Amino acid sequence: MKVKRRRSRKGVSPVISNLILIAAALGLGIFVYWFALTRSTIATTDYANVVGTGIEKLEERFVVEHIEIKYNISEDNYDVTIWIYNYGKIFVNITDLYLEHTLVNDDPIRQIIKIGEIKPINITSDFMPKFVQVQSERGTVVVGS
């Protein structure tokens, strides 16, 4: 009598199911880790940017040290030289200049002043300004007279 030997497939499905479970668990774990890492990186970057901007603004200090106004007879206007001194701990980018309340420049001036440096800005005015306002890229406004 020929005995038919039946191949046992009884243990295959639990192995596969276990593999699937392990893969799912690993995938989920990696996803959770990746998600947490990404979110924390974004949060860290955002926070660093906010704090960094705040620190830059904290470190920014400049002053209008001197103003020289000369009357130009031939042009019937005034040559105004504004000396700006950076006594802060970070460079200053001067973008806007106001003679009294009138914005002088159409485009940003973009005058970079290094730490401890003093730089003149020359402009021409139709009137003799009583005071000037200088604004930096970081939004700091300094009044000089």
Next chain:
Amino acid sequence: MRGELLLLGHKLRHYNSGLSTVVGGALIVGVILSVIAPLFIYMNNLTNFYDTISTEMRDLDQQRTWEMLGITVRNSTYGENRTLIFITNHSPIAVNITRIWFIPSISDHRMYVHTDLPNVTADDLFLYPEETLIINDDVINEYIEDEELLYDVYDIKFATERGNYFIAEFLEPTPPQPGYYLPLAIDGTKSSIDVNGSTLTMDLTVDNWMEDPVNVSYIVVTTLYTTGGTPSQIKILNADSDNHFPTVFPIIFNNSTGWMWSTVTPFVITQVNSGAVVAKVELVSDESYIIGAYYFIPN
């Protein structure tokens, strides 16, 4: 035997049921330790750094408000040109003077740093509390090559490293000493000055009562409490003769910028106090001596 094996398998399955919980917990702990904890540590460090910078800048601002320099300039006495600048640090902290501004009334403003001053070192300009630096006219003569600046009316401004600046207070020239006289006698009683601030009409009769002719090179008009002037070549005054100096100085008044003489190239002068104009006229010889003076007081 088979029954025992089945029991063992059942037990193992029972034990495996808690494994995923442990692995899940370990994963969460791992995520917390590797992701969230560094995030909080980083943010904490950043916040501490922000606080440190904030404190430093607050200290800088406070020190800046403490800075106080007392600067007096004893200008030339009558008959000789002597200028002494006294700079005293009245603040409780050391002050580093980084720039000196000379602001003449008619020529370009000039900025000097210590390297422009041959006899002044950077250490000299670093003043400890209550320390006084005296800059005499020998030093001034060395670094102000343009003599015009010496004889012009000017302001002096000292700028510090912390972003402050202090304007020198000019003391009035020492009046003539007994026995010393000015060669020119000036009668300005015909002059008039508009208190409302429009015109100074200067009508001077100048009497040279010396034996020799006197060459008047400059006439300097100064408003007291303010500065301003207009040097110009005048004339040679013959000995023992009267000379007439009729000159009109229209004044443009501006409430904030002060007074401006408009007959010459305009310049800004600083008005220290408001009120009536009290002006002073000095005649300066070609040897830069003040040889005549007259004070205008509004009626």
